[in-house]
Amino acid sequence: MTLPAASTLHTGYFTEGLAADPELAAAITGELARQRDGIELIASENIVSRLVLEAQGSVLTNKTVEGLPYARYYGGAAFADVIEALAVERATRLFGCRFANVQPHSGSNANAGVFLGLLGLGDTILSMDTAAGGHISHGHPATLTGRDYHIVRYGVNRTSERIEIADVRALAHTHRPRLIVAGGSAYPPALDFAGLRAVADEVGALFMVDMAHFAGLVATGLYPHPFPHAHVVTTTTYKSLRGARGGLVLWNDEALSDRINYGIFPGVQGSVMMHAVAGKAACLGEALKPEFRAYNEAVLANAQALARTLKAAGVRLVSGGTDCGLMLADLTSLGITGDIAAKALEKAGLAVNKNLIPFDPRPPEAPSGLRLSSNAGTARGFGAAEFEAIGRWIVEVLKAPDDAGLLARVHDEVRALCRRFPIY
Structure with missing residues (x-):
């Protein structure tokens, strides 16, 4: 049998790089120059290692998988399973918990997946007001969370500009939330996880911590640890973890596993971005050093x-x-x-x-x-x-x-x- 001649339709497809797209190349080169010659002070950003860059820019970009490792809906997932399982193992070891979902495309997706998995539409969430330093994904009116749940907001004391547990307790007893959320995007003091969990227990609420801005400090024992106080913890993997863009969900109670995992997929997002998971595995490995x-x-x-x-x-x-x-x-x-x-x-x-x-x-x-x-x-x-x-x-x-x-x-x-x- 004579094989057909190699097609010329894809000449350069597997060999040409950014030079083939000068406009895009110029913009990326400009961004590299901006990062090289400027100082980054934005709290939502960090600088990843060459390892993370290479993991995220790998051939895993080509791979689509759905479901959890070793239980995929698609074939050809042997190496994807190894990589995601590695990221899960590293996340649980780094933060001292039993379970992790490393699939969220972002911290906001991690939060949305937890809400969808653990709550019913219209349930009450008690979270920090964005005007006091809270994050928009915790219930801002412009978000799906703000639309789909009943959001009650706590703030800070006008004099100390810190959260007062007594104020959170009063709101919790008045509104009886199903979930209390701690963490934000612009709150510099350390959080009182034990005090907030006590309030949650008083009203029968679940307690979630979003540690995106201090996860690296938690991992290294330099900030109060949300476990064992939190029922569930979310974080981004960039910011203080200095890694790939994306999110994580962490927990200890096996009874929550199916609800959280289904909340992420198929709840709020589709197939796994394996190149991002590889980047997460890389940065979590670095964080264990x-x-x-x-x-x-x-x-x-x-x-x-x-x-x-x-x-x-x-x-x-x-x-x-x-x-x-x-x-x-x-x-x-x-x-x-x-x-x-x-x-x-x-x-x-x-x-x-x-x-x-x-x-x-x-x-x-x-x-x-x-x-x-x-x-x-x-x-x-x-x-x-x-x-x-x-x-x-x-x-x-x-x-x-x-x-x-x-x-x-x-x-x-x-x-x-x-x-x-x-x-x-």
Whole structure:
């Protein structure tokens, strides 16, 4: 039998890279240059290792699977099963729990899957108000969660800007939630998991912790651990875990397993993104190494250095400081809003995000605060001295956001610092 001649329809399909798409290549090259020559201070971002980049950019992009490892709906899953099982084992070992689902495409999907699996439509959820630092996926009116469940919101004390367990207890006894959620996107103090679980037990509620912004610190014993207090824990795998973009769900009670797993698939998402799961396996493996604790120790030390520098210059920090890698700066006394400040800082090579502060009189589009983080800079290798310099640059820019010469000079200094700590 004569085999047909090789087709010419796919000439270059398996050999040409980004050079075949100059417009896309230029944008990606530009993003690499931005990351190399700028300082990332956004709390939702970090810098992954070459290992994670290679795992995510692997041939696993081609593989579609549905279901759990070794119980797939599709064939050809032998290696996909090994990779996902490895990610599950590493997640449970890292966080000291019995079960993990590593499939969520994001932290919001992880949360939505838990809600769908454990709750009924219209059930009451008691979660932190976004205006006080909570996350939108916990019940913001613009989300499916906010539409499909009855959301009751707790906030912070006006004076301390911290959660008061007594206030949460009062709301819980009044509204009898089915689920109480702890964790947020802009809450710097450590959370009282034992106190919140006690409230949940008083009203017969489940207790969930979203630890996306401090998971790395939890994994290394540098932040209170949500287990054994939480019934279920969710997190992203980037941010403080310094890894692939995506989410995890963790729990200990086997009776919850089917409900959580079905909540993720087919509940809120379809087939597994195996290239992302490979990236998660890679970063979880890195997090099990001793170097990861040293990284997180530096995250805390650097956050304190940045906080000290800002406070010494008269910038007020919400709740007085931070117990993790992120902090929230109140710009009110400087006469500048967060949107203007963020744009000026970006021109100076410093990427931050505007943010509401508790009891903010201003709208989300032009809030009174900035959210800052030491995670990415620490991943790059910065120490306390570098974060003190970053703090001084931030203050300079905040005091003269329209001074083009100042912004250019700071950007030059930022670029010089970054080139001492190269990435990729």
